[in-house]
Amino acid sequence: MSGVKSLPPGQAGILGRRGEDIVASYLESLGCSILKRNYRTRRGEIDLIVSEGQTTVFVEVKSRSSLSSGDPGERVGMRKRRRIIRAAISYLLTAGGLDVPCRFDTAIVDFHKGESAPIITLIKNSFDLDAQS
Amino acid sequence: MLSTVYSGGVTGVDGYIVEVEVDVSKGLPDFTIVGLPDTAIQESRERIRASIRNSGWEFPARRIIVNLAPAVMKKGGTGFDLAIALGILASLGHIPQDALRKFVVMGELSLDGSVRPARGALCIAVSALESGRNSLLVPAENANEVRALEGITALPVSSLEDAYDVLNGRFDGSLTVACKRTGDSTTDFRPRDTLADHPSDSDPLESAESLDLSDVIGQMHAKRALEIAAAGWHNVLMVGPPGSGKTMLAKRLPTLMPPPTQSEAIEITKVYSVAGLLKPGQGLITKRPFRSPHHTSSYAGLVGGGPMIRPGEISLAHRGVLFLDELPEFRRSVLEAMRQPLEEGKITISRASGSVTLPAMSLMVASSNPCPCGWRGAHGRECSCSPRAVASYAGRISGPLLDRIDLFVEVPRLDIQDLYGGVKGETSREVLARVMSAREIQVKRFEGLKISFNGEMSSREVARFCRVTEEGRKLLMKAFESFSLSSRSYNKILKVSQTIADLGGDTVIDKKHIAEALSYRAILPWNRRS
Numbered sequence: 001m002s003g004v005k006s007l008p009p010g011q012a013g014i015l016g017r018r019g020e021d022i023v024a025s026y027l028e029s030l031g032c033s034i035l036k037r038n039y040r041t042r043r044g045e046i047d048l049i050v051s052e053g054q055t056t057v058f059v060e061v062k063s064r065s066s067l068s069s070g071d072p073g074e075r076v077g078m079r080k081r082r083r084i085i086r087a088a089i090s091y092l093l094t095a096g097g098l099d100v101p102c103r104f105d106t107a108i109v110d111f112h113k114g115e116s117a118p119i120i121t122l123i124k125n126s127f128d129l130d131a132q133s
Numbered sequence: 134m135l136s137t138v139y140s141g142g143v144t145g146v147d148g149y150i151v152e153v154e155v156d157v158s159k160g161l162p163d164f165t166i167v168g169l170p171d172t173a174i175q176e177s178r179e180r181i182r183a184s185i186r187n188s189g190w191e192f193p194a195r196r197i198i199v200n201l202a203p204a205v206m207k208k209g210g211t212g213f214d215l216a217i218a219l220g221i222l223a224s225l226g227h228i229p230q231d232a233l234r235k236f237v238v239m240g241e242l243s244l245d246g247s248v249r250p251a252r253g254a255l256c257i258a259v260s261a262l263e264s265g266r267n268s269l270l271v272p273a274e275n276a277n278e279v280r281a282l283e284g285i286t287a288l289p290v291s292s293l294e295d296a297y298d299v300l301n302g303r304f305d306g307s308l309t310v311a312c313k314r315t316g317d318s319t320t321d322f323r324p325r326d327t328l329a330d331h332p333s334d335s336d337p338l339e340s341a342e343s344l345d346l347s348d349v350i351g352q353m354h355a356k357r358a359l360e361i362a363a364a365g366w367h368n369v370l371m372v373g374p375p376g377s378g379k380t381m382l383a384k385r386l387p388t389l390m391p392p393p394t395q396s397e398a399i400e401i402t403k404v405y406s407v408a409g410l411l412k413p414g415q416g417l418i419t420k421r422p423f424r425s426p427h428h429t430s431s432y433a434g435l436v437g438g439g440p441m442i443r444p445g446e447i448s449l450a451h452r453g454v455l456f457l458d459e460l461p462e463f464r465r466s467v468l469e470a471m472r473q474p475l476e477e478g479k480i481t482i483s484r485a486s487g488s489v490t491l492p493a494m495s496l497m498v499a500s501s502n503p504c505p506c507g508w509r510g511a512h513g514r515e516c517s518c519s520p521r522a523v524a525s526y527a528g529r530i531s532g533p534l535l536d537r538i539d540l541f542v543e544v545p546r547l548d549i550q551d552l553y554g555g556v557k558g559e560t561s562r563e564v565l566a567r568v569m570s571a572r573e574i575q576v577k578r579f580e581g582l583k584i585s586f587n588g589e590m591s592s593r594e595v596a597r598f599c600r601v602t603e604e605g606r607k608l609l610m611k612a613f614e615s616f617s618l619s620s621r622s623y624n625k626i627l628k629v630s631q632t633i634a635d636l637g638g639d640t641v642i643d644k645k646h647i648a649e650a651l652s653y654r655a656i657l658p659w660n661r662r663s
Contacts, residue, residue: 099158128161128162129163
């Protein structure tokens with residue numbers, strides 16, 4: 001989050017969207033089907049909702065360029081987690097109930113100088129509802 | 134899927150069985166523990182997550198709810214880690230449920246999946262036996278402690294994977310297990326029957342082996358008082374100037390007491406187990422404890438306390454000796470708190486959350502200087518204290534506390550001639566023989582009663598058991614009049630006389646016994662009251 005913010009205005013959004021595209025096609029190549037992109041409610045938002053077999057997976061995409069340094073971006077902060085969890089609950093409620101297997105993943109996309117292929121790191125089950133407490 | 138694991142918690146020194154219910158279901162991933170857990174248990178979630186991952190399994194992206202039943206009791210500590218982790222693995226189908234249900238499981242997990250020792254393992258094992266469960270899965274370090282119990286099968290585990298292997302029947306059941314943490318490459322866990330001839334080599338207490346009563350030169354009167362104290366469980370106060378040997382004498386009192394019986398050893402070890410004072414791999418404590426808390430000790434340190442109520446010094450001295458050096462220097466509130474345990478052999482600590490009773494059957498030996506400067510009544514030294522200072526010094530010990538002391542003995546400073554030419558006297562072994570025979574007499578006397586020592590007799594029991602000869606009675610009457618004794622001191626003298634008679638193997642209390650008992654009456658500033 002912090003790394004992306006250090007980019008010139010406008011660029012951060014572009015980078016973020018590119019990251020989401022890359023992760024979405026990566027997950028599709030793994031056999032997942034995309035259910036929603038940029039799912040938003042008043043109380044939170046989720047970058048990607050995909051289904052992996054029976055499991056609904058909520059993916060937070062973190063993009064970072066080589067310009068950013070320091071924070072590895074793999075930590076999703078408590079506030080952010082809470083927003084994702086709230087959005088996930090409202091999605092599940094509209095999609096037919098909470099009693100389905102699901103998971104929160106974090107995908108990190110590393111853009112190396114914008115030239116070579118970006119590196120995707122997928123952290124499965126990166127957090128759970130503990131964030132609520 | 135729901136699975137149940139049995140584990141245990143401790144209140145005071147009493148264990149209780151906790152049913153750890155683990156439900157793993159679909160839904161948003163979550164991990165919550167309910168059933169009044171404290172912070173340590175809340176934090177166990179992180180240890181469990183890491184140790185399951187680091188032992189080679191995947192931590193499930195499921196909704197995990199752990200309930201610690203009975204849910205009304207407050208639970209604390211880290212001993213539930215292993216049980217919860219195994220419950221999760223069982224819910225995921227890695228461990229057969231019926232195998233897991235056979236065991237009572239305890240142990241703390243470390244992030245790498247290894248198992249650390251649990252506090253109060255012995256207490257939990259005792260309660261497991263009482264509830265009819267005799268198979269335990271314990272941290273390797275706790276194995277010896279728990280094995281001392283008759284009828285317990287304890288399988289030591291050093292890691293989560295060990296436990297997994299055992300529960301999947303992949304362990305050959307041999308009881309020799311490499312113990313990771315103690316440093317020895319192989320710590321041999323002997324089966325129970327051979328444990329007896331192999332008493333615990335390490336002791337959290339000062340080794341009493343090298344101490345002997347004959348180390349102390351002279352002080353025959355004080356030595357005899359200690360003998361009586363050990364035989365009849367009478368509390369002692371020694372008064373004497375600095376350097377006269379009060380501490381030396383007190384330290385040798387445990388050598389005059391018979392070694393603890395099996396059930397006493399279990400009682401002692403339970404206290405040390407809860408206090409976390411057992412060394413890894415240690416078995417039962419087979420020596421009587423000797424505790425000598427400093428006079429700056431806090432109330433909680435001496436009596437016990439803290440959020441999960443840990444035993445204090447008075448409980449750590451259970452079935453042994455509690456030595457209070459410089460008795461008047463102790464805080465008044467602390468001394469007053471000693472009254473109940475000295476009377477009843479246990480201490481009850483009441484909190485808003487409930488009350489806990491800890492064992493505190495300790496023989497109290499106190500020492501004091503005769504006055505603030507210490508030299509009152511000593512040969513060749515002037516006492517620089519004003520009479521008022523002496524009185525206020527003595528007054529720091531309250532009457533009710535003094536009432537619980539049966540033997541008062543003066544420990545004078547020895548001259549140089551005494552030190553070189555003085556008598557060494559009997560060895561501890563010789564004295565112990567008399568003490569043991571006196572104890573046998575008492576065991577017979579108090580058969581079927583709640584008490585087992587002369588020192589514990591109430592006035593009713595004194596009237597029932599103490600038979601005095603005509604001559605003895607005459608002397609007692611005379612003393613009663615000339616010293617204007619209270620009825621309480623009358624009873625005290627009879628109790629002490631009874632022990633003296635028991636030590637001599639006499640069936641009735643005679644003049645000589647009374648006369649000796651009278652010599653242990655209050656001395657110096659303290660004799661103004663009783």
